[in-house]
Amino acid sequence: MTTTYKMVRTSILAAPLALAAGMASAGGLSEPVETVAPTPVPVAAPVMTGSDWTGFYAGGQLGYGQLDSDDLTEDPDGLTYGAHAGYLYDMGSWVLGAELDIDGTEIEDETADVAVDAITRAKLRVGYDAGNWLPYVTAGVAQARVSGSLDADDTGGFAGLGAEYRVSDSIRVGAEVLQHQFEDFDGSGVDIDATTAAARVSFQF
Template sequence: MKPILLAATVLVAISTAATAADTVVIDEGAAAYNWSGVYVGAATGFNTLSLQDLTFDDQRYSDGGFAGAIYAGYNHQMGHLVLGVEADLKYASAEVPEDPAFITYDSKWGASLRARAGYAAGNIMPYLTGGLAVASFEGDHNDDGTNRAKKTVTGYAVGGGIEWAATQNLLVRAEYIYSDYGTNGFAFAPGEGTSDIHRVDLRTHDLRVGVAYKF
């Protein structure tokens, strides 16, 4: 009888220990990655320029093209909550419209300074972001380079994405950023001493993937 009771006690102890060990592994897994720190990275993807020349007509035009960006930021983790700040600088090749009967506008460069808030689920972090956006656009009135107007504009950028810590230092992400620059005046000069100002509503959409190194 005593051997049976002893065996039963051992089995219960082993089972309890195994359950406790499983619990520890799960807890350690949930906290296995620390998102706090400085990071720098580069991204590539697709940029869409959407605009409406309110002086010319009421139609909105859009076109997409390649976009590349470099970015840097800092995260601070508090439990599952990750708060941070990020800055980026991008180049985009979108140009609209492609019809030579209309004034052509194209993207030059863009930048943003945004806050980020994410939820740390181990080495995966979905996040939201938003902040200030700045960009440069240029219009070609005659579509031949003889009457151009360049404008640097400000607005806001909002978006979100998901980031994966592939290693302790390598961060991979996919994200979408929407930027709205409002309505801005482009001053063309069709003749000597004359001015032709077009009011243009500008927006961009960026869908990109990036890789960063966390220090």
């Protein structure tokens, strides 16, 4: 009886010790199991880019023009109206383009009997891509057709500033101011300067 009792008591005492040893070796309370924090995934910051202005376009313009010449009795002014067509190439920050336009006018000096019938222009344009805005400078060659006491046409130069705003992918609105110079118009000895300002609507396709 004594031997059996000792064996039972030894087994009862040994069981908790064995359990504690097993918990320690498995990372129990005395040695907590380490957890690895998830590695953060880098997220690229959004990059702001401008609109793509590349493509052919055409449209119309409506504006105002005024002549300035020492050889005219007054500085006649009047309505201008016309059409334009061109192509732009977006290089990223800068936009290059070429355009042809023609304006009919209601500009007339009744006293001198001189009327400007039409102005045709061949333009080069350099603009800055500011998203939906495109401010630009332009310059080129202009041909003016006049009638009345001076019935002729002549070629001069012009330069100016403009800006366009993209309303949608296919519609743009803008404004443009141009300064023209025609020296010794068709050999008449008359120098003519002309300033035009116009609102424009263009359709890109």
